Amino acid sequence: MTAPLQEIDGPDGAIGRPKKVTVIGAGIAGLVTAYELERLGHHVQVIEGSRDIGGRIHTHRFPGGGAAGPFAELGAMRIPAGHRLTMHYIAELGLQNQVCEFRTLFSDDAAYLPSSSGYLRVRDAHETLVDEFAAGLPNRHYRDNTLLFGAWLDASIRAIAPRQFYAELHDEIGAELLNLVDHIDLAPYRCGSAGNRIDLHAFFADHPQVRSLCPPRLERFLDDVLDETSSTIVRLRNGMDTLPRRLASRIRGKISTGQEVVGIDVRDDEVVLRIRQGVRTFTRSCDYVVCTIPFTVLRRMQLTGFDQDKLDIVHQTKYWPATKIAFHCREAFWEKDGISGGASFTGGHVRQTYYPPADGDPALGAVLLASYTIGPDADALGRLSETERNAVVSRELSVMHPELSRPGMVLGVAGRAWGARRWSWGAATVRWGQEAALREAERRAAARPQKGLFFAGEHCSSKPAWIEGAIESAIDAAHEIEWYEPRASRVFAAARTSRADGSA
Ligand SMILES: Cc1cc2nc3c(=O)[nH]c(=O)nc-3n(C[C@H](O)[C@H](O)[C@H](O)COP(=O)(O)OP(=O)(O)OC[C@H]3O[C@@H](n4cnc5c(N)ncnc54)[C@H](O)[C@@H]3O)c2cc1C
Structure with missing residues (x-):
């Protein structure tokens, strides 16, 4: 599991000499990568295309x-x-008091949700929700609490999933899941001011076996439903942008905004970036680069020296x-x-x-x-x-x-x-509906380096679409650079090539 670097022990003397690293992107992944690399003694410079730092953490x-x-x-x-890593950096940066x-959603009984007869207050919605939910079931002979469970789970998914995705998930809440839940006493999970809701978090925490028996697509989406409707979510009082700003203030290396990377050329012993600044375009030769920009942006650039598998994942990752x-x-x-x-x-x-x-x-x-x-x-x-x-x-x-x-x-x-938006062309990677093994394979492919070019960003993580994922990937990239031995990897690559050629 990824952990902030100071918690990771390495063999004495295994950490190499300071490296010069260029980080592309001053979103949270780029800033955490820079911060961690500096703590390990490396020299860092951050290049940001837009006029601002923070990327997809944006407080207006x-x-x-x-x-x-x-x-x-x-x-x-x-x-x-x-989200352990995010909370770790908040504490480390002295933002705990924020x-x-x-x-x-639905945490206030007076909030609204729609029904076929118009908007209902959350506190009054249960009867209509249950009627509408039960009307769509082939078999209505469930206990009242089971129907209440199904109706609130369905309402939560409808509120969180995009419309088309909800239509597919809605069918999965049907018979299979309800048959399982019908055998469980739901009375302890009734909540809300009038006890007319079901505490889905407490229920799934107490009954992990129900979760594992859910139809696969629903099971995979439940994490997001439970994360987004949890009662233990936090925010930063003075705005979420205080996190990247505080982090940036702790980085000694230069953070240059208004420098857009428009091309990346990976060579054996350097990575050459083509950078546009206003009307001027120039190249910059780097020993090591960490690229944290979304693949939606990367796939529009001129990329050379990338292997075909890497190009495939850059072009195919869904946002x-x-x-x-x-x-x-x-x-x-x-x-x-x-x-x-x-x-x-x-x-x-x-x-x-x-x-x-x-x-x-x-x-x-x-x-x-x-x-x-x-x-x-x-x-x-x-x-x-x-x-x-x-x-x-x-x-x-x-x-x-x-x-x-x-x-x-x-x-x-x-x-x-x-x-x-040209700096992201999307909000986040989505791996909903994918098998765990496929998700992990995609993550690895997204994060896999190309010689001296490393990758980080939410799309390279096991928690895409969250700050947590971006941080996880940044710590992983900092580790990889720390332990990277260019010569060993080049000798290994050369040996592989000569084997493929059939030469000795
Ligand atoms: C609407 C929305 C709501 C969200 N809600 C939440 C939430 O509530 N909680 C949560 O944890 N997460 C949430 N997320 C996800 C979270 O914001 C992201 O996962 C995280 O901020 C991504 O960080 P990153 O560093 O990987 O990417 P980014 O923040 O996108 O950073 C990439 C940086 O690269 C820069 N860049 C792009 N192209 C170039 C270029 N050519 N040259 C140089 N620089 C370039 C960009 O300007 C940007 O600063 C949300 C995201 C969105 C969009």
Whole structure:
């Protein structure tokens, strides 16, 4: 298992001389790689194409109030408390006092979810959810608690999975799973203010055998459902970007922004980067490079000296888009509607709506994360112009929250369509629905170095689409460079080539 480097023992003297390493990308993977390499005594320089650091951790700050003013998380917004590596760096960087609760989907009884008869409050939804869920089952002779379990599991998956993926998973919750659950006493798992929900986390924690007997696709998706609806998720009070910023401030090597890598040439004893800075393009010869940019960006570049298997994984790794749209509101109007936080499942083009805490000065207003979409829904929004996109979200969300259409309620809008952003062309790698062995094979192929070129980033990890995965991959890459012996590997490669040639 990956562990921060100071916890790993190596044989005395096994660590080589300082190396000069160029890291491409100042997202969390690039920054952690640089930080760990420097701690091992190596010299590091970071090259970032955009004007900012942090990559897919992006906190948008609305005008007024400065750093303490209202902000929206347009990239990563929460950390499951079990993400050990992420929590380790938060503590190591002195950000522990920033850690606070993140309230998630359905955590507030007053939040909404859609039904065929309109929006329902979470606290009142159980009867309709159960009726609608049971109506789709071939056999309805289950115990009440079993149907309640199925209905809430189905509602959670519907709120988290992209629409098309949900349709496939919905069928898997059917007979097989319910037959298993029907034999278990669910009374201890009833929760919610009126005891009309089932605590899915406690249930699956106590009954791992049920989980392992779930249909395969559902079993693999459960991790995300449980992570995203957990009651132990946290956030950073002053914005998630405090993590990459603090990390960057601890790196001694230069972090250059506005330098876009446009080509990579892997040679036997160097890696040559072609870099565009404004209108100028230049080359840079490097001993070692760690590439943390998403494969969606890499596959658009000129790549030479890569082997065919590596090119295949660069071109074939699947990414999903995500689009987030935040409204800076005059006031936290949802609080008057009884909602103190968490999120609603709005459905339609809007999908999820989050109510971040309005901790700051009320005179500065409050932020509503109006829409968070992934997959094809995100693409649909991402294809619209910014004005059209904001109008669609505003129109759809006003059905649930008519306060939004009051004159002067929305002071500003900020959004990001990650699928259309040139520095990522997607939000994250998705390996849902794949067998564990295939997932691991893809991860290894993604992370496999090419001579002096190493790879990190969420796409090279066992936890894709999370900060945790990006950090895991960064620590792995730092290890690999630390132990890399270029000459030994070249001699080995030469021996392999001569064997393949049939020469002695
Ligand atoms: C909408 C959204 C919500 C998310 N929510 C969560 C969440 O709640 N919790 C969580 O843990 N994770 C979440 N994630 C995932 C998490 O943000 C990522 O897994 C993680 O930040 C990826 O880090 P990375 O360093 O691998 O990649 P990136 O952050 O993408 O870093 C790559 C860097 O390379 C730069 N770059 C790209 N091209 C070039 C080039 N040609 N030359 C030079 N530099 C280049 C980019 O600008 C970027 O800074 C979310 C992601 C998105 C998009």
